[in-house]
Amino acid sequence: MTGREARAWPLPPVAVPAAEPEPWPGPRPLLDPDSRAWIAALSGTGATREQAVARLHALLVRAARFQLSRRASRLRLRGESVADLATEAADDALVSVLAHLHDFRGASRFTTWASKFAILEASVVLRRRVWKEREVTLDGDAFFEATPALADEEKREHRELLESLRVAVAEVLSDRQREVFVAVALNGVPIDLVADRLGATRGAVYKMLHDARRKLRTHLELPGGAATL
């Protein structure tokens, strides 16, 4: 039995916020009956809240396990199981959900809103595991040297296109934009990993990628790519 399994629910998996939650700020949003019941129980005290937190944790474990199982082919687990990673992700998600409870405005059902935290945590855990032993390369040489198997005429067009992109990446982008674009867009490094490497948030890295793409599209006189696919 691993450490994770040893501290499985109903023992508190992580530091759950205090049993006396803060008063709800302002008027409560209009919610569907099920979501209202969740919020009431999680905002309450005593046994009612404890039971609701336990049910919430179980939901988050299911969501995390679903995500990890779905992407299991990318996992190379060594001494750890999907269940362990799911519990780890659910523990972190539980803390986030409880900390952000007041942000829930009822735009969806509470269970959908809460599940996205578990999916996010599981995705991040998975991407970090998958890339743990892989090189996070910020160099675009391999990409620009690769030539797909094409007919001669297409090969020539391919090389011209690639050369235009290579020159644009070298000349138009700032150093940081180049690092981000090459890592994420060319080499397929997950944006979380690049954010970790640069000590930035995922949102900040995506903004750099967005700005780099816009500069390149303008320079290459190309429309937005993904929009046309």
Added chain:
Amino acid sequence: MLNRLRRFRRREERWQATFLRMLGPEEPELGCDECFAQLDRFVELEAAGVDAAEAMPELAAHLRGCGACREEHEDLLAFVRERGQ
């Protein structure tokens, strides 16, 4: 010969698609944080059979441009659909 040409064409189209995808969406798009904040709503619209991309075009554009958010969107939608069954 015809099959070889078709095979080359498919490779070329795949490569062009990859090239264009690298350059991301041209339309206005959300950032990762805003995408996460609204993702549950987007997914429930989809699960209900509503055209979520039309209702929330900036989020849809971000999903085309961001591989990590796209992956999380696919997994949340699949989870919600499974729970709804």
